[in-house]
Amino acid sequence: MRRAFLGEFEEIILLVVAACPTEAYGVNVWEDVQQQTGRAITMSAVHTTLYRLEEKGYLSSVLGGATAERGGRRKRFFTLTALGVRALQDIQAVRDRLWHAIPQDKFQLIVG
């Protein structure tokens, strides 16, 4: 299998969806991303990324859960696919390997 390539923001979104305790859809993903990163992010950026990830096969979605404040429109709930899970794990593995490769005292030397 081809190595997954994920951008930083895509990775964050994917992680947020994975971490979401309830079903993840546009609004709560957006809120979580802002909360977790402390950055101001537009809704359209979140939407774009979610759909891109779905197109790439990391996420899948179903429609459902219409509420009154949405004007009766359904939400699109995103869940991680197996591919998405593996991509996150791959990235995590790479990072772990690299973290372990850092000599023990190096950070202390730099930070002082």
Add this chain to the structure above:
Amino acid sequence: MTNGTNPPHPNRRTAAPQWADRLLTWCCAPHLLEDVQGDLHEVFQKRLTQVGPAKARREFVVAVLYHLTPFFVRRKKTVLRPGQYPSPSSLNPDMLRNYITIALRTLAHNKAYSVINIVGLSIGLAAAMLIILYTKDEVSYDRFHANVPRLYRITSRELSSAGKVENRQGNTGLLQGPKFAASVPEIQSFVRYKEDRHDMKLGTDIVSQTVFVADTSFFSVFTFPLLSGNPRTALQQPHSVVISEEMAMKQFGTIDALGKTISFKLAFGNGEAFEPYTVMGVAQQTPLNSSIRFDVLMPMVVTAQEMTNPENWFNIFENTFVLLTPGANLQAVEAKMNQIYRADAASAIKMMAEKFSFKSKVEYALQPFTAMHLSQDLRADNGLVGGSNPLFSYILTGIALFILLIACINFVNLTVARSLKRAKEIGVRKVVGSGQLQLTVQFLGESFLLCFGAFVLALVLVQLVLPTFNLLANKSLALAYLFDARLVLGYVALFLLTGLLAGFYPALVLSRYNPVQTLYNRVSLSGKNYLQQSLVVVQFALASFLVIATLTIYSQFNYLTTKNLGYDDKDVVSIEKSGLTRREAKLLRDELLKNPNIVGVAPKNGGQWGTVAKVNGGTEINFTYETIDPTYLPLLKIPVRQGRNFSPDFPADSTQSVLVNERFVKQAGWKNPIGQPVDFWYNKGEKYTVVGVVKDHHFNGLSQEIGPQLFTTKPGNQYGKAFIKIRPNTASASLQHIERTFKRLFPINPYAFSFVDEDNLKRYEAEAKWKQIMLFGAILTIFISCIGLFGLATLSAERRTKEIGIRKVLGASVTSIIQLLSSDFLKLVVLSFVVAFPAAWYAMRQWLQNYPYRIDISVWTFVIAALLALLIAFATVSFQSIRTALTNPIRSLRSE
């Protein structure tokens, strides 16, 4: 989100901004819209409670705007999931192919109908195009000059002392041009232009050539390109000449004629000799739509003496054109011109009043150069050619519109009628999922396709008949004339309109019907169709109007050409010889009469003279002044009613006696005409006594009323031509003798002859043209109407196939069925007469008012027109009805 304090409710302040919401709905791709919009609304509601409506609304707008990126706007390519079906657009190539196949199949299935439909429309269009070409040519007359907006002709009007316009004059004399140009700064330059006839050597022959004389500025004022020679100097030297390409070819066999010489004899009389003129320029052939058309052009030579003689203000015989400076005020220029005239011509005006008791006031005015061609009271004459009656163009345009209207009506009518039969197709198409838009596109497209075919065919037709048409109309039109922005626009509009009207019914009305209706009810749409019926009435009204017009014009023409003119013009040859002296006339007669084929010779003045004299002591009478010879009246068999003819037995006749015609007597109010004096008061002592009264005869043709006429044999008046009566059926022998004699006696004069009766026929060329045009229009209109009627009859017969089958089974005869099918249409044709006859009667009466001698409109004209229309309509309809009536009922009833 649930928040008890501020529940969301649809309020203008607490609702998301509608425009932004709409924008999103419109822009965002459908597959993303629902959840994106939902998310935005959810956030908006949340923010409403957190930050208040104003900020929330602002944020909503911003969020929407952020969503207007290509990612959201781009529509998703439909990836069909199982259970989903494509809904292709109505312009999908497969569907287009289907439409074209069906269209062609429908055409091929009904060949007669298709041919009628397309050919009918294209004939109508072609006729309209031809006529538009013609009228456009008329309107484009003289417009090719670069200076056109600033070009004018000097004209004048005579005002009576009461200020009433008595006479308008398009011609001027030698003085007007130069005098006005010298003192009115706005007049940039002037050109005097006049026509002469001079003898010219052409090889060894001598021909009488029309020569035009103009000022040096001619080529700078007008746009007549020279092939060789300098336009500035070409007309500067007195003995120079500019000739046309054609004349150069005739004279020298090459257009490279610069510097060569041509011999002309300018002065009249026999003593003058030919003089050489040097070709200073060869001009491109003048366009046919030009009032100025010259083959030979010479510089105008005016002596200083002529220019200083103020009497020349009233000596009017030529056209003067002026070129104004840009932006000149016309009224101001005219006012200045009149000022100059009053100052400069003061002495001449006084002299005119004294000598001729000419008391009218003359005012000068300017006529736009391009207005001359179609002007009726200020005509293009005296060297200007082609003057035309705008009525021609109007009536032609009228006919063109008639024909076009009928053709379009037919096209629409037939297409609509045909489409009724296709209701079933529309039903089936709807059942298998066609939308209304799709049907509209299909049927409109089909009618546009047909229309397009007709247009192309029309262009081909125009190209084919153009040579014949040019011959008939005496024009040189080309199809390229049609490619004018406005005309093309007009045609495109016509195309769209016709296509739209024809396709409108099936495309917009039938396609709206519920498929169940059209499929189940077996087309109940064929009821009384008032639209179609009234269209038939209109067509036949137009056709019978034109038939009546044609018949009337034919009989008026016939009347004009066959009515007894009051004199005998059979076997009379007219020859011209300028300055024919009494001695020469006698010599000519003696020599000609040596041949037994020559019955008589009567000399007469050339052209037509008119003058004025006083009768009853003071009354002035204007009359035609004929200088004749005692043999003139007997030769033409013009009877003398009272008194006697001139006679050699009364030698004093030539100086004392005149003859007058009956009209003269009537106008003078004489009871006893014989012995009455006629006073030519402006020539001292010239007084005559009437010795005879001549019966009125149409010396000017029938389009003019007979006016007063006076005959004299005064020796001071020169003859200009001679009438020679020959024995019947000896034309060629006599003509040979006449020509030989003439050439022997007058070797240096050009010889030309004509038959008087043929000349008389030529007067009615305009009427002959009308006749042709009306006949052409009537035939086309009838033809196109018939095409339409035939199509409708076919459709009606088809529609009633089953009915006729049943009728036949129950015992109806062929005759009764033909009657059944034809009577409907014939009724409509009869109805059309009710409209057409009064209109035609009125129009023809108006037209005939133009002729002082005219026919009465006879009832027979209407009877014939009615019979003709009925006969043609019946023949057209019965062709189809007989066929239907003869069909075996088994065939029509068998199939369901």
